[in-house]
Amino acid sequence: MGTLKTARHRRAAAALLLPVIIGMAGCAAEDKTPAGEAVYGRPLAEQFQAATDATRDAGTAAFSSTLTYGAAGGDAVDRTRGSLDYTRGTSFAKLGLDADRHFPAELREQLHASDPKAGEVLVTSGEDVYLRHGASSWLKFTPRAVNELGESTGVIAAHAAGDAAPYSGTLADLVPRLIPREKPERQADGSRVYQLTALPEVASELLPRDLQSLQNDWGLDPVDVTVRLDADGRLSSATADLGPVLDRLHARGELRPVKRLHAAFALSAFGEPVKSKGPSGGASVEDAAEVLAPVDTLKRGRCATTGDTGLGTTAVVRPVDCAKPHDLRVFGQVKVDRRLPGNQDIENGDPFARVACERKLAAAPEDWRRGGAYAEGFSFVGSSQVGSSFGGEAGAETTVTGTYTCYLRSA
Structure with a gap:
């Protein structure tokens, strides 16, 4: 009898404890922070800055950036592909300018001259930028070299690591400077899409340096920008219709054969290992300030x-x-x-x-x-x-x- 009573008491105690344990498990499930809450739980005006932080916290990512010049005879695409290591403050990028066969030849040469990228590889490490053509030596542009050689080095120095990413000169730089005014559209996968505008003088920073001077051009229409953050609140992609900027360039007599001007940026492969492809070991490196x-x-x-x-x-x-x-x-x-x-x-x-x-x-x-x-x-x-x-x-x-x-x- 004593044994049976003890067993009954144990079953009763277990029955009493079970709802408590289930209740505690339910509280734990409720306390779990939803994906992206660190970004989407913030006030709307703060979400892009929080998204920039979340993107950086991923550690690494693959990226692509394009600037598309659309003409009657086809497109020319200024394309950059590479990887970002936010933890080390480094990046690797392959650059190129691809033009359709019927894209105006004279304009193609102009774009090559103003922002030469065919066959170039850029590696950034903090404020230093390394450039390489094919099998040539690496050419290192330090802040000292930029200071001594002058503003012409801006086409290279502009890609040094910035506040938003280890590789600058893309739409990723603009995102934390934009302030959403309207709630984003939530997608089935949990990502969010924001529709907003940017000042044309700010958006013009995406162009080659000799086309950027819009500081005193008042009265231009704003530039339409679309930004997508993934379910975790990280920057996934951004696009910009640079039509208003192109209108002003046309008024100055520049890029007249171009009918459409569009910028795009995308990130993927968050957190995946990034192999070092820059100057290392016995690779020859020349200091731009010296040569x-x-x-x-x-x-x-x-x-x-x-x-x-x-x-x-x-x-x-x-x-x-x-x-x-x-x-x-x-x-x-x-x-x-x-x-x-x-x-x-x-x-x-x-x-x-x-x-x-x-x-x-x-x-x-x-x-x-x-x-x-x-x-x-x-x-x-x-x-x-x-x-x-x-x-x-x-x-x-x-x-x-x-x-x-x-x-x-x-x-």
């Missing part, structure tokens, strides 16, 4: 190349011995300093620089001037300022000042 130079620092007679700098400009070049293959040979530096009567419609000092360079060329050695290696003729690069003054004894006056480098182009 490149502003062309206006080259003395008369010096030669240089431009093809492996990644800058798409003759403002910064790689000096080489003239006995080796080269793109240009400097034959003089000139200054423009003109004062003209009246308020004249002058865009820059280039016409005056051309005349000054022609005079310099006339004094150059004959073997430089007569065909051969320099059959492509001469050109010049530099900058100028145009100003106007009114009143005074001389009355209205227009001033043109600038400095230029004159060089021969090799065949």
Whole structure:
């Protein structure tokens, strides 16, 4: 009897405990934080900043970024693919410009010149950016190199690690600067889609640097942006219709054959291992500050190349011995300093620089001037300022000042 009573007491105790245990399990299930709550539980205006933090917390991701120029003859796509390591603050990216066969050839060359990317590989590590063409050595652009070589290095330096990602210059940079005003649309998979707008001067930062200057263009329509966050609140994709920016470029006479301008960005493979593909081991690395130079620092007679700098400009070049293959040979530096009567419609000092360079060329050695290696003729690069003054004894006056480098182009 004693044993049977004890068993009954045990069953009764178990029966009493069971609802309590079930109740505790139910509370634990209710306390579990839903996916994405760290982002979607925040006020709407704070969700993009929280999403940027959540994306960074993933540790790693694969990314793609495109800028599509649509013309009547087809599209040209400025494409970047690579990986991001948020933990180490590094990235790896392959770059290229793909154009349809009937895309305007002249415009294709212009895009190559303004933002050269064919066959380039970029690796970022904090503020440092490494560039490589094919099997060439790595060219390292440090903050010191950027400071010494000048603004022409911006096409490379703009991709150094930023606040949003280890690779900058994409729509990912814009997302934390945007503030949602309307609730997103929730998708079946738990992701959210936001429709919002951006200032055109901000969106223009996605373009090559020589097309970005919209700071003083007031009254432009806003740029439509779509942002998708995944179920965990991480940035999944973003797109932007840059039509308003394109309208302003058309008004300035730029990119006129382009009818559509569209930017896109996407992330995937969150948390997956990222293999280091950058400079390591015995890979040759050159410091850009040591092997490149502003062309206006080259003395008369010096030669240089431009093809492996990644800058798409003759403002910064790689000096080489003239006995080796080269793109240009400097034959003089000139200054423009003109004062003209009246308020004249002058865009820059280039016409005056051309005349000054022609005079310099006339004094150059004959073997430089007569065909051969320099059959492509001469050109010049530099900058100028145009100003106007009114009143005074001389009355209205227009001033043109600038400095230029004159060089021969090799065949």
